[in-house]
Amino acid sequence: MEMRWFLSKIQDDFRGGKINLEKTQRLLEKLDIRCSYIHVKQIFKTSDYPVVLSLENHCSTAQQEVMADNLQATFGESLLSDMLDDFPDTLPSPEALKFKILVKNKKIGTLKETHERKGSDKRGKVEEWEEEVADGEEEEEEEEEEEEDKFKESEVLESVLGDNQDKETGVKKLPGVMLFKKKKTRKLKIALALSDLVIYTKAEKFKSFQHSRLYQQFNENNSIGETQARKLSKLRVHEFIFHTRKFITRIYPKATRADSSNFNPQEFWNIGCQMVALNFQTPGLPMDLQNGKFLDNGGSGYILKPHFLRESKSYFNPSNIKEGMPITLTIRLISGIQLPLTHSSSNKGDSLVIIEVFGVPNDQMKQQTRVIKKNAFSPRWNETFTFIIHVPELALIRFVVEGQGLIAGNEFLGQYTLPLLCMNKGYRRIPLFSRMGESLEPASLFVYVWYVR
Secondary structure (H helix, E strand, O other): OOOOEEEOOOOOOOOOOOOOHHHHHHHHHOOOOOOOOOOHHHHOOOOOOOEEEEOOOOOOHHHHHHHHHHHHHHHHHHEOOOOOOOOOOOOOOHHHHOOOEEEEEOOOOOHHHHHHOOOOOOOOOEEEEEEEEOOOOOOOOOOHHHHHHHHHHHHHHHHHHOOOEEOOOOEEEEOOEEEEOOOEEEEEEEEHHHHOOOOOOEEOOOOOHHHHHHHOOOOEEEEEEHHHHHHHHHHOHHHHHHHHHHOOEEEEOOOOOOOOOOOOOHHHHOOOOOEEOOOOOOOOHHHHHHHHHOOHHHHOOEEEOOHHHOOOOOOOOOOOOOOOOOEEEEEEEEEEEOOOOOOOOOOOOOEEEEEEEEOOHHHOEEEEOOOEOOOOOOOEEEEEEEEEEOOHHHOEEEEEEEEOOOOOOOEEEEEEEEEHHHOOOEEEEEEEEOOOOOEEEEEEEEEEEEEEO
C-alpha cells in the first residue's frame, strides 16, 4: 500500500479480563489451533481493498510454522506471499492489492531473497532476529519537559559530533570526552516459513527520523507509542510528516491505559499517520471520530491523504497554518425527530444539541443550541451557526444530542460524526447513533447546510 492513504484499524471486540500470558503460551504450544471459521469472502464483504493482519507473535518456532501453514491453508491465493511484479521496490497502491491479505510481522532478509526461496522447503529453518531494547522500554515517560531536554541535548550533540562516532561500538567521541550510550539487545528466533509471508508490511522498530531516512527500507513499517508520537509531533513536526510520506506509520495506545481508554486520533491524522490504532472495545469520542472519519470513500477503510500531506515540497504544519483556502460553514439546526429519552427521572425531555469541529488546532471549536424543555418528540430550535474552517480536508463535524441535567450534568443521548467535505449542501436529515455505535432510528436531526470557499 502506498503511504498516501489513511487506513482504518480493524479489530475484534474482545472484552475479556486479565490473561496469564505464561499459562496461555504454554497451553498454545500444545495445541494445533486452526482458523477454519474464517472465510475470505466474509473478510472482503465490506470492502475489496487489502486487509493487514498484524501478528502479536510470542510463539516458538515450531508453532510459528503451524501458524504459517494455517494462514496459507485458510486464505489461499488471497494471502500475499510474494512481491508483485510491478512493485519490486515500491509500495503498491490499495487498488493493486485488492482482495489481498498482508501479514505484518518481523521479517528476515530482503524481498529478493524471499522471492528466490519461493517453492522451497522451509520446514525447520530458523533465523535469529536481533533488535535493540532501550532501558525502560516498557515504561513510557510521562514528563514532557524531561523529554524535551533530551531532544534538545541530542540536537546539540548531533551538531557538535558530526561524524565523530564509531558506528560499530556505538561510542561517540569528542576531544577529551567519551560519551557512552547504553544499548541492550535481545535475540528472537523467527521461523523462515512465517517470515517469508511478510512482504510489504515488515515490522521495524522506530529509532529516529534520521535513521529512517538513511537506512529504512520502503516495505518497513514503524509502530510508535502515543506518548512518543505526541512529543515528536510537537518537537519535530516537519520531520514527522516527511517520515509519513515515505513509510507506513502506526500509532498505538500507551501501555498505561489499563482501562482500555483511548486518545484522540485526530492529532495523528493531522500529521499523516496512516494507521492510528484504538481500543475498539471502548466507546466514546475517539471511536466516534474513527467511525466518522472512515465514512469517506464509501466506508472502504482507505482514504487518500490530502495533497499537503503527500507532496514532498509541502511545509504543512497543523499548529501553524500560514496559507490555505478556508471554508465558511453555515449550519441551521431546524428541529429534532423522536430524540432518545434520558434515563434520569428528573429530566423530562429537556434536550440541546452541540455542534463540534475536529481538525487542526485552530479549527477545533464547538457551539450549542438553547435547551428545549419537555419536548424530545419534535423539538424546534431554528438556530444558525457559522464556522470558519482553515483546513477543511482534515475537519470532522460532530453533532451531539444531550439531555440537560441540573444536578448530575448533561446526559449523552446520541451523536453523528462525518467528514466536513462529505456533507452535502441543502436540507439534510442527520441520523443519530448511541454511545455503542448502534443506530437510534428514527431519531434524527433536521438541518440546512451551506458552505463557501
